[in-house]
Amino acid sequence: MESQRTYFAKAIIELGRRNPDVVVVGADTTESIKTIDFGKVFPDRFFQLGIAEPNMISVAAGLAAAGKIPFASTYSVFGAAHTYNIIRQNVAYTNLNVKLFCSHAGLTVGPDGATHQMNEDIALMRGIPRMTVLVPADGPQTAKCVDAAAEMRGPVYCRFSRTNVPTISSMDDGFSIGKAETLRDGFDVTLIGCGIMVARCLDAADALKREGIHARVINLSTVKPLDIATIDRAARQTGGIVTAEEHTIVHGIGAAVASVIVGNHPVPVGMVGVQDVFGESGEAEELLVKYGLTAEKIVETARDVMKRRV
Amino acid sequence: MATHVASKQPFGASEVIRTRAYCPGRSGRGTGAGRSMVDVSEDLIRGLKKKAVTLRKHIIRMTHNAQSGHPGGSMSACDIVTALYFHVLRVDPTNPTWPDRDRFVLSKGHACPVWYAALAERGFFPIEELMTFRKINSRLQGHPELGTTPGVENAAGAEGQGLSFSVGLALAARMDHKVWRTYCVLGDGEQDIGQTWEAAMAASKYGLERLTAFIDRNGIQQEGRTEDIMPLEPLAEKWEAFNWHVLTIDGHDFRQIFAAIEEAHRIRGRPTAVIARTVKGKGVSFMENKIKYHGAATSDEELKLALAELDAMEAAI
Numbered sequence: 342m343e344s345q346r347t348y349f350a351k352a353i354i355e356l357g358r359r360n361p362d363v364v365v366v367g368a369d370t371t372e373s374i375k376t377i378d379f380g381k382v383f384p385d386r387f388f389q390l391g392i393a394e395p396n397m398i399s400v401a402a403g404l405a406a407a408g409k410i411p412f413a414s415t416y417s418v419f420g421a422a423h424t425y426n427i428i429r430q431n432v433a434y435t436n437l438n439v440k441l442f443c444s445h446a447g448l449t450v451g452p453d454g455a456t457h458q459m460n461e462d463i464a465l466m467r468g469i470p471r472m473t474v475l476v477p478a479d480g481p482q483t484a485k486c487v488d489a490a491a492e493m494r495g496p497v498y499c500r501f502s503r504t505n506v507p508t509i510s511s512m513d514d515g516f517s518i519g520k521a522e523t524l525r526d527g528f529d530v531t532l533i534g535c536g537i538m539v540a541r542c543l544d545a546a547d548a549l550k551r552e553g554i555h556a557r558v559i560n561l562s563t564v565k566p567l568d569i570a571t572i573d574r575a576a577r578q579t580g581g582i583v584t585a586e587e588h589t590i591v592h593g594i595g596a597a598v599a600s601v602i603v604g605n606h607p608v609p610v611g612m613v614g615v616q617d618v619f620g621e622s623g624e625a626e627e628l629l630v631k632y633g634l635t636a637e638k639i640v641e642t643a644r645d646v647m648k649r650r651v
Numbered sequence: 652m653a654t655h656v657a658s659k660q661p662f663g664a665s666e667v668i669r670t671r672a673y674c675p676g677r678s679g680r681g682t683g684a685g686r687s688m689v690d691v692s693e694d695l696i697r698g699l700k701k702k703a704v705t706l707r708k709h710i711i712r713m714t715h716n717a718q719s720g721h722p723g724g725s726m727s728a729c730d731i732v733t734a735l736y737f738h739v740l741r742v743d744p745t746n747p748t749w750p751d752r753d754r755f756v757l758s759k760g761h762a763c764p765v766w767y768a769a770l771a772e773r774g775f776f777p778i779e780e781l782m783t784f785r786k787i788n789s790r791l792q793g794h795p796e797l798g799t800t801p802g803v804e805n806a807a808g809a810e811g812q813g814l815s816f817s818v819g820l821a822l823a824a825r826m827d828h829k830v831w832r833t834y835c836v837l838g839d840g841e842q843d844i845g846q847t848w849e850a851a852m853a854a855s856k857y858g859l860e861r862l863t864a865f866i867d868r869n870g871i872q873q874e875g876r877t878e879d880i881m882p883l884e885p886l887a888e889k890w891e892a893f894n895w896h897v898l899t900i901d902g903h904d905f906r907q908i909f910a911a912i913e914e915a916h917r918i919r920g921r922p923t924a925v926i927a928r929t930v931k932g933k934g935v936s937f938m939e940n941k942i943k944y945h946g947a948a949t950s951d952e953e954l955k956l957a958l959a960e961l962d963a964m965e966a967a968i
Contacts, residue, residue, distance in 0.1 A: 364826070385826060388857070396815040396849035403819020406797070406804070408750070409826070411819075426809050427846070431816060435797040435806045 342505040346444050348480035349501070350375035352487035353412055353442075357383050363491065364404055366390055368397045368415040374444050376414050394419045398427040398439070405437040410491055416450075417443035417500050421462035432496045433469045440490045441498045447587035448615065448632055449504035449537065449625035458620035458628075459500075463535075464592030466498040467565045473518060474565040475499040476586075476594075478539035479508045482562060485516035493518060500536070502587065504625040507540040521568035527555035530643045531575040531582050535561045535594050538585035538613070538634065545585075545639035556643060561594055569601050576606045581646035583611045585639050587629075590614040609649040611642035688739070688913035691906060695738065697968055699905050702772065703733040704965040707934045709768035709781050711957045714948040717785035720793065723944035725765035727869035727902070727929035728836055734908040735834055736769040744774035747801045753831050754820050756805045758813020759838030759867065760794040761946070766803065767791050775802035811844030813837060814864060818854050821862040821922075832861045832916075840872030843881045848893065854922045855894035862922040863915040864895075867902065869931035873945050890924040902927025935960050 357363045357379060364386040371377040371389060380387030390397045394415060401411035413420065420443040421428070432439045443462065450457045466474045475490065475497060477483040483501050490497040509524070524539070525546055534542035539560045546556040557579055559571060576582060582602060584595035595612030602610060615632055629635060706729050714720035736742075740753045757766050764784065771778045776790070783789035790800050794808030805816050817835040824831055841847050854862055868886070870877050877883050890897045896918045900907040908927070915923035931945065932938030935957040938949075949957055 388822065388853075390853050391849075393846075393849035393853070395812070395846040396818070396853055399812045399815030399846070399850070400819040400822065400853060403816040403821075404823045405819070406816070407754075407820050407823030407827075409823050427812055430806050430809050431812050437797075 343480040343508050344505050345477065345480050345483040345501040346375045346503075348484040349442060349444070349487060350378045352484035353379050354382050356487055356491055357386065360410065360491065362408060363410045363412065364388070366397050366401050366404070366411055366413045368392060368394050368419060370415045370419075374414050374416075376412070394424045395427045398424045398441075399431045401439045402431040402435060402437050405439045406435070410438055410440065412440045412442055414442045414444070416445035416457065417459040417462045418445070418457055421465055421498065421500070422459060425465055429469055433471045436471050436495055438494055439496050441496070442487070443498070443500050445503040446500040447502055447536070448620045448628040448634065449502045449587065451504070451625045451628065452622045454622040455619040460587070460589045460615045460620065462498075462500055463564055463586070463588045463594065467597060468592065471496060472565060473497045473563070475518065475562060476535040476564055477501055477562055478534075478536060478560050479506050479510055481508065481510045481512045481514065482516060484512065486562075489516060489518045502537050504537070506537045509540050509543065516562070519563050519566050519568060521563065521571040522560045523557060523571065524560055525556070525558040527557040528579055529554045529556060530647055531557040531559060531579045532585065532639060532643065533559045533561050533572070533575070533582060533594065533598055534585040535564060536587050538587055541634070541636045542585055542639060544636035545643065548636060548640050549643060554643070554647070561598070564594055564597060567597055567601060569605070572598055572601045573605045576602050576608045581609050581643070581650050583613060583639055583642045583646055585613040585634070587634055588614055589617055591617050609646045611646045613638050613642050688909040688916070691909055696905050699733055699737055700968045701965055702737050703730050704934070704961050704968070705772060706733060706765060706768040708958060708961050709771070710764040711935065711949060711954060711961070713764050713767070713781050713784040715954045716782050718948045719785055720764055720948060721761040721946050722764065722948065723871065723931040723938060723941070724759060724762040724838060724867065724869065726933045726935070726938070727931045728759070728762050728867045729765050729933065730903045730905065731836060731865050731867065731908060731927055732765045732769050734905055736773050738909070739912055740834070741831070742773070742802070744802070747775055751829060751831050754804050754817070754833040756813045756817045756820070756833065756835040757795060758807055758835055758841060759810065760807025760813075762836075762838070762867075763795045766795065767800065770800070770802040773802070776800070810838065810841045811846040814847055814850035815853070817862055817864070818850050818857070818859060821854070821859040822857060824861060825859070830861075832863065834863050834865065836865045836867060838872070839866055839868045839870065839877050839883060839886075842866070842877075842883050842886065851890065851893040851895065858920045859922045860919050863912065864922065864924045865902070866924060866926045867929050868926050869929045871931045871940065871942055871945060875942055887926055890926070894921060896921045896923040897926065898923065899926045899928065902929035903933060934964065
């Protein structure tokens with residue numbers, strides 16, 4: 342179990358050493374997100390802007406307009422929701438090179454409760470034209486998202502979790518934006534997960550295997566642009582899809598995947614995620630169980646999808 | 652209370668400007684403008700006045716042609732924009748993205764007719780293109796779009812974002828030890844918005860001395876007088892409390908505008924806010940101080956009257 346934030350913080354420092362145009366803006370959450378570490382190494386390239394996220398986003402846009410590569414980071418509830426129209430007008434409409442890397446996404450924020458559990462950010466961000474949306478599954482992928490975001494020109498939103506997550510990839514693995522990685526092959530059903538739910542999809546695939554069901558597992562680390570070819574192939578080859586996300590099923594990856602499937606090769610789809618409700622205080626693991634974001638729920642949904650198959 | 656400063660004198664910074672932390676002994680280390688704001692000839696002023704009338708005619712024609720848009724706030728900001736684009740800003744119409752250019756940011760995006768008119772007159776794109784404003788397939792969107800219109804530096808329309816954007820620009824310039832300056836024009840309606848004050852705090856925190864904000868204090872926003880909708884006064888004191896260097900001028904007096912810019916260039920360690928007292932709809936009698944013309948175009952009859960007034964004004968210069 343490792344912290345995505347630790348990988349993120351290391352990655353932006355390493356990127357900062359390679360590229361002097363990389364700058365970081367923060368909003369009074371820099372210690373917990375660990376961007377303060379970048380500030381210690383590059384004090385002239387780090388801007389603490391206080392509890393003023395709209396300003397932080399527009400300042401990042403201005404920095405980008407003058408050639409910098411700003412990473413704007415805070416908790417996703419503040420960075421993606423409080424700032425929605427700022428991102429829309431100042432970052433996406435302008436197509437500026439701003440990288441929004443937000444931690445503390447989803448239920449696993451835990452005891453802080455529903456005010457801080459951002460289960461709607463993927464929905465918000467994937468609806469904005471020109472936005473690239475990344476959801477890394479673990480620490481190494483979070484680091485890779487930093488490099489990949491910096492390499493591409495244009496706005497990027499990347500969300501990750503506060504809680505420590507199982508490491509399922511390595512720094513030696515390849516990563517490219519727009520490519521959904523097939524982690525396990527199988528032809529009976531497909532499990533498509535993002536973020537912390539990818540590890541749970543792998544656990545679910547193990548459980549299904551014990552029942553003789555061979556599940557394909559896909560890591561949808563890029564939510565936008567969607568890897569339509571990989572999703573379409575999964576629908577055609579396995580005939581049923583389960584999506585799993587630490588996010589509302591309203592306009593999340595389930596909806597994104599379903600729209601591809603409906604438009605190409607309709608097969609049954611089941612969605613594991615937050616069921617259009619707010620969260621509550623509790624430990625991360627307790628919340629995942631209570632709100633049905635478990636490997637068991639994925640297994641159950643997979644069985645249901647397979648039953649519904651014509 | 653901020654005071655409205657009349658300009659009967661030729662001018663002098665102390666005459667027109669409320670000054671704090673003014674350091675007259677220090678020479679400018681690259682004012683950026685490269686042109687004198689002090690030795691302004693009568694000919695130059697006359698030329699600028701004529702140019703401002705030309706821009707106002709464009710504003711009236713563009714919004715009439717579109718039968719929409721925001722003439723009132725475009726005309727109130729017209730003299731500030733004219734002063735900047737035709738005497739102050741170091742920009743290159745043949746190379747709109749020249750990295751060392753001064754940056755002009757229009758935070759009150761609805762006033763883009765004046766920006767487009769200035770850019771066209773300055774040679775960034777053909778003047779005929781102004782008549783495509785707000786039409787389908789045009790480069791001149793109803794509110795500014797970055798990357799589409801040559802010379803436009805920011806997207807605005809949702810208010811309150813431009814000063815923060817300017818802070819980002821000014822920070823980048825300072826990081827790179829560049830001398831270019833950032834000028835941001837804000838509306839007074841935008842003073843309602845929290846983000847404006849977030850930006851004000853950030854700009855003073857970082858001591859952005861190459862950032863100058865003009866507040867187009869025309870006193871009217873979409874639904875009424877600013878002081879009825881959301882009282883702003885004492886506005887100068889608010890900016891001072893946010894640690895800005897604050898000046899209050901007549902925003903239709905070129906000499907006062909230049910004096911303010913000259914002083915802003917001299918100030919060290921702080922950004923400067925210029926509260927420019929203006930008249931909404933300035934230049935056309937029946938539009939002046941009328942709430943209606945915040946967001947209403949002229950009728951065919953009004954167009955004729957307005958252009959006739961502006962012709963007469965031009966002839967009198």
